[in-house]
Amino acid sequence: MNTFLAEELNPQISSRFDPPLSICHTGEPLDLENLHTFKTLIVLFAEMVSSQNENSLLSSEGDSQRTQYPYVTGTSVIGIKYKDGILMAADMGGSYGSTIRYKSVERLKQVGKHSLIGASGEISDFQEILKYLDELILHDNMWDDGNSLGPKEVHNYLTRVMYNRRNKFDPLWNSLILGGVKNGKKYLGSVSMIGVHFEDDHVATGFGNHLARPILREEWREDLTFEEGVKLLEKCMRNLLYRDRSAVNKLQIAKITEEGLTISQPYSLKTFWNFAAFQNPTVGAEGSW
Secondary structure: OOEEEEHHHHHHHOOOOOOEEEEEEEOOOOOOHHHHHHHHHHHHHHHHHHHHHHHHHHHHOOOOOOOOOEEEEEEEEEEEOOOOEEEEEOOOEEOOOOOEEEEOOOOEEEEEOOOOEEEEEEEHHHHHHHHHHHHHOOOOHOOOOOOOOOOHHHHHHHHHHHHHHHHHOOOOOOOEEEEEOOOOEEEEEEEEOOEEEEEEEEEEEEOOHOOHHHHHHHHOOOOOOHHHHHHHHHHHHHHHHOOOOOOOOOOOEEEOOOOEEEEEEOOOOOOOOOHHHHHHHOOOOOOOO
16 A cells, blocks of 8 residues: 655645645545545645745746836937047936936947947946946957957947847847947947947937937038037037927037047036927917816
8 A cells, every 4th residue: 555645745735634634545446535635635736836836926027137117218319420520419317217317427438449339228228238348348458459449340249239138038228329430431320229220420319310310411411510510419409408308408519530539528508498389388289278
């Protein structure tokens, strides 16, 4: 006769019975009392497994380390080519949801000797990207072969990083602009959070795609001087300030040429808020108060 105790299945089941249960299997049909006991054990065992699975699911959700939703974000970045190099502009706002929580977030950074990066989207993910780029540049410098990564190579690297993370269902929640100058050649490109990338003479992220690019299409020229390029960027940023609730009137403009990179100190734009449309924007709007 083969006998096994309920506590050998699980102590939680056995603790519900006093005295402890045992089932005898002799190859003969079970009587009604033993059959009832066996069914009770099966039900209790199923309940235990279901409870453990539920706890496991809850634990896996609680332990997730992925950015499942962006929390502190930056808005538009705009980049253009001009006569001597690349110009890029971004404000310094960091929004916590719809609240502009931080107003001194730098979103324009140098990458190596020849490149400049600007980012909109989740700030912590941008910091992670900067760590990747620091490691990339350090590894490149360790070769000490007289060569250095240019903007095109860095842009290609970023497209692979963003697409790789997207395929893991763990994207970096950023849209990036990468520009630079190497060997007299100007380069300006963009890459989205899912790896979509392109090159152009002027690029923008966020609301800048909708509110700044039309201005750039009309007024950008290949032979823009530095002063004209800054003026054009300021016009775009002012337009965004008027219409994008996440924009703040504190911005930086970065310049990169063959001679090197310069990022301006933060400054504010002159604005005018007495336009008729600003005074009562819902006048004549159907359904407005």
